[in-house]
Amino acid sequence: MGYDAMLDLLVNYQWEIFIGLEILSFFLLVAFLLVRYIFAKGPISRLFLVCFLLTMVLEVALAWIIFNETGELSTFQVVIGIFIVYAVTFGINDFKKLDLYIKEKIGRWRGVQLLTDHDIEQMNRGKDPAVIARKNRTWWYIHASIFIIAHYLFWQYVGDQSNSFIYYLTDFSWFGNEGAEGSPYTHEMIAQVSKVWSIIFVVDTVLSWSYTVYPEKNNG
Numbered sequence: 303m304g305y306d307a308m309l310d311l312l313v314n315y316q317w318e319i320f321i322g323l324e325i326l327s328f329f330l331l332v333a334f335l336l337v338r339y340i341f342a343k344g345p346i347s348r349l350f351l352v353c354f355l356l357t358m359v360l361e362v363a364l365a366w367i368i369f370n371e372t373g374e375l376s377t378f379q380v381v382i383g384i385f386i387v388y389a390v391t392f393g394i395n396d397f398k399k400l401d402l403y404i405k406e407k408i409g410r411w412r413g414v415q416l417l418t419d420h421d422i423e424q425m426n427r428g429k430d431p432a433v434i435a436r437k438n439r440t441w442w443y444i445h446a447s448i449f450i451i452a453h454y455l456f457w458q459y460v461g462d463q464s465n466s467f468i469y470y471l472t473d474f475s476w477f478g479n480e481g482a483e484g485s486p487y488t489h490e491m492i493a494q495v496s497k498v499w500s501i502i503f504v505v506d507t508v509l510s511w512s513y514t515v516y517p518e519k520n521n522g
Contacts, residue, residue, distance in 0.1 A: 431517035
């Protein structure tokens, strides 16, 4: 298969390839945990983990190839960007929780203690309302930083410069419009992404800080 034919294949089947990589990454992650804790094969399990990380690299490469070939930012690149950002931020914390959970369950099933003293200490600390509140604040700071930086880049590259950005922060009438009409951005997809992400950010802000404002209630 020639180079041009390969590019056409990637462009025409970009979503199918991305979904395939996501499914593959899921099975690689499951294989990593099973081989590590059921069969106690450390080196082999690490190979599955490396392959899992390689799927993310391939997704980034795929997004770049499609962008370089089409010359425009599309929903495809945005979706992959969201997946990658999640993986390197919130995903790491979720993976650690899953790792401890699987280790505990498989240890009970095998009748052996797989959890180390450090693991048990982590699990106990994870139930402390103060620790829960601090972790949620930390992840919110990360989310807020990514949110601000991304929207600054959106404004720089596809922003409607006829009004200042402060204008759109004080007048949200554009939020109910369809497409990019009246929004801070000239790109319709970016405008939609901004609206959805803004709603998610507001919900995340309320939930994350609720652990600080009402720690006892959340702990109960």
